[in-house]
Amino acid sequence: MVFSDHVTSGCGLSGSSGVSWRQVAWDGIRFDAPGDWDIKEIGFKYLVMESAGVPVLEIKWRRIAGVFNLQRQINRMIGRFGSKTFETRRVCPLPAGWIEALEPFEATGFFWRGSTGQGKAVLLFCPVCRNAVLLHFIETGRSISADVIITVLRSFRDHAETEKAIWCIFDIRAELPVRFALKRYRFEPGMFELSFDSTTEKITLHRFAPASVLLSGKDLPGFVRETMPAEDRLGELQMVRQAPWPAVEWQTACVGRQARPRFWPFGKSPCRWFRWWHVVEKNRILGIRIEAKKPIEPVLLENIRYETL
Amino acid sequence: MLLTYPVVLRPWFVRLLDRFGSSSGVITKKLQLDELGTAVWDMMNGGSTVEQIVDAFAKKYQLHGKEAEIAVTRFIRDLGKRGLIGLK
Numbered sequence: 156m157v158f159s160d161h162v163t164s165g166c167g168l169s170g171s172s173g174v175s176w177r178q179v180a181w182d183g184i185r186f187d188a189p190g191d192w193d194i195k196e197i198g199f200k201y202l203v204m205e206s207a208g209v210p211v212l213e214i215k216w217r218r219i220a221g222v223f224n225l226q227r228q229i230n231r232m233i234g235r236f237g238s239k240t241f242e243t244r245r246v247c248p249l250p251a252g253w254i255e256a257l258e259p260f261e262a263t264g265f266f267w268r269g270s271t272g273q274g275k276a277v278l279l280f281c282p283v284c285r286n287a288v289l290l291h292f293i294e295t296g297r298s299i300s301a302d303v304i305i306t307v308l309r310s311f312r313d314h315a316e317t318e319k320a321i322w323c324i325f326d327i328r329a330e331l332p333v334r335f336a337l338k339r340y341r342f343e344p345g346m347f348e349l350s351f352d353s354t355t356e357k358i359t360l361h362r363f364a365p366a367s368v369l370l371s372g373k374d375l376p377g378f379v380r381e382t383m384p385a386e387d388r389l390g391e392l393q394m395v396r397q398a399p400w401p402a403v404e405w406q407t408a409c410v411g412r413q414a415r416p417r418f419w420p421f422g423k424s425p426c427r428w429f430r431w432w433h434v435v436e437k438n439r440i441l442g443i444r445i446e447a448k449k450p451i452e453p454v455l456l457e458n459i460r461y462e463t464l
Numbered sequence: 465m466l467l468t469y470p471v472v473l474r475p476w477f478v479r480l481l482d483r484f485g486s487s488s489g490v491i492t493k494k495l496q497l498d499e500l501g502t503a504v505w506d507m508m509n510g511g512s513t514v515e516q517i518v519d520a521f522a523k524k525y526q527l528h529g530k531e532a533e534i535a536v537t538r539f540i541r542d543l544g545k546r547g548l549i550g551l552k
Contacts (some may be wrong), residue, residue, distance in 0.1 A: 344527075344535035365525035368499050373485050438526040445471045 163323050177464075178310075179204070180323035182337050184216060184288070189303055194325060199337065209295050216288040216313060219280070225263050225288055227265035229278050232289070233265050252301065253277065256309035260288075271295055277308070280283065319458065322349065327441075330460040355449065360461055362443035366433055369440060376403050378440065379431045395430065402432035406451075417438035426451050439463045465502040467495040486507050495546065500525070504539055508549065514540060 175190035192212070195205035204212040229246055247266045254262070260279040267274050272295035279288040290311070292299055313334050315321070322329040324428050327347060335351035335358055347362040363369055363382075370378055376392045395402040406428040428451050431442040443453055443461055470490045497505060503524065507517045514537065517551070522532035543549045 325530065344531045344538075364527055364531070365500075370526070371499065 176306070176324045178321075178328075180321040180328075182317075183286070183320070184214065184311070184313050185321055186312070188212075188366075190308065197324070197342065209297075210293050211299060212307070213291040213293065214288065215348075216286050219287050223280050223285070225261055225278060225280055225404065228287070228387070229263050229265055232276070232278065233267075248276075249277065250301075250304045253308055253443050256305050257311075259283075265295055272362050275304075279311075281313050286313040288313055292360050300350075319460075322360075323464075325438075326437075327360070328460075328462050328463045330458075331358060332455070332458050354443060356447040356451065356461070359444040359446075361392070361440075361444070362463065363440040363442075365438045366435075366440045367438055370433070373442070375431065375433050379380065379403055379405075379442075382428070382442075399452055400432045400434055402430055404428075404430045428456075434463050437463045465505060467505075468492055469495070469546065471547070472520060486543045493546075495548070500535070501539060504536055505543075508540075514551075548549060 179186055179188045179194075179202070181197065181202055184202075184204045188204060189206070192204045194202065195210055196203035197202045199217050202212075202214045203210055204214075226246075233246065245266060247264055249257070249262060249264045253264070257277065258281060260281055262277055262279050264275060267276075272293065274291055274293045276289060276291040278284070279290070281288070288311075290308070292304055301313055310355045318333055319330045320335070322331065325342065325347065329349075332350060332353070334353040335356075336353070337349065338352040338357075339348075340343050341348040345364055347360075349360045351358045351360075361382075372404045373381075376394070379392060391404045392405050395404050409428055426449060427445065427448040429442060429444040431440060433440050441461060441463060443459065445455070465520075469492070471493050472490055500521075504517060504521060507520055512520075517540075518529075518533045518536045521527070521536050522529050525532070528536075540549065544551065
């Protein structure tokens with residue numbers, strides 16, 4: 156497993172206009188966002204970005220099972236923008252730059268203007284993964300430059316193009332096998348937790364900050380013992396010597412029928428592995444926990460990449 | 465850091481306490497701040513804006529901006545509810 160032998164600087168890209176960019180990747184989608192855009196709201200297949208406290212981009216997406224009619228959907232969406240609040244709302248042809256940027260997708264758009272501002276929305280349909288995506292650029296008080304919109308659209312992807320899915324949110328970045336779906340997430344000041352499930356394993360990513368305060372008066376093994384679930388407080392935590400940062404690792408012995416839980420295949424997963432490490436220069440503690448009902452394959456550990464930005 | 469602050473009691477409660485021999489309408493409460501709370505408290509010098517405190521806090525502890533903003537504003541709101549600080 157690569158738990159990062161270096162710390163990336165926010166997946167930073169620099170545009171020709173001097174705008175700094177960073178990648179945002181969440182629940183199947185990814186795109187490049189300007190450096191001054193922050194996450195305002197986050198949910199399952201839902202994201203809102205803000206700039207200077209004002210929403211600028213709302214994204215919703217979902218898998219379509221049957222037939223998807225782009226025009227019917229956009230007309231339905233326009234209908235939801237009530238005429239009392241929005242003076243103008245209409246389907247509009249996409250600018251040439253947008254069409255070129257959205258080439259992999261079937262796309263249409265609409266424009267609205269009201270008392271609070273105006274907005275441009277693009278409805279996409281991907282024939283490969285059958286995702287329908289709404290990208291809604293909101294211009295409240297100030298407009299978003301065309302270059303920014305085109306860069307966002309050009310970089311937008313709604314499915315993984317390799318066997319790995321990217322997760323890049325706030326200050327963490329992870330690459331996991333595509334088969335792992337997001338089950339639970341928690342973003343609290345000081346503590347992030349993301350849980351993913353496949354049919355055979357469960358992966359949980361942890362991130363704690365600031366490490367300097369959390370490790371005050373204790374070492375990393377001591378912090379891990381306080382933080383881990385009660386059922387994991389067994390055995391000896393081993394320091395990983397060859398890691399680039401101080402790290403501890405622990406796993407259950409998961410071999411043969413003795414490893415099965417009492418009421419197999421129900422009950423707690425018998426095979427558990429975790430590694431925690433202290434990224435000193437970023438003042439973070441990261442952790443990965445894997446649970447499985449069968450012995451954890453080493454190739455799974457090699458296919459996980461997790462780092463702080 | 466331990467903060468001590470007075471809490472003025474409601475008149476009906478003071479009258480109730482009078483029956484038990486306690487006539488003061490003010491009680492003292494204590495609030496123990498952890499390292500992070502103490503750092504924010506020290507940054508509040510009467511001249512800094514909330515935004516400046518958030519930026520300084522994020523820089524000191526190398527936190528994500530949004531994370532620092534939520535943590536600091538929640539803390540400041542809590543102090544305000546207790547009557548320990550006021551905002552202008």
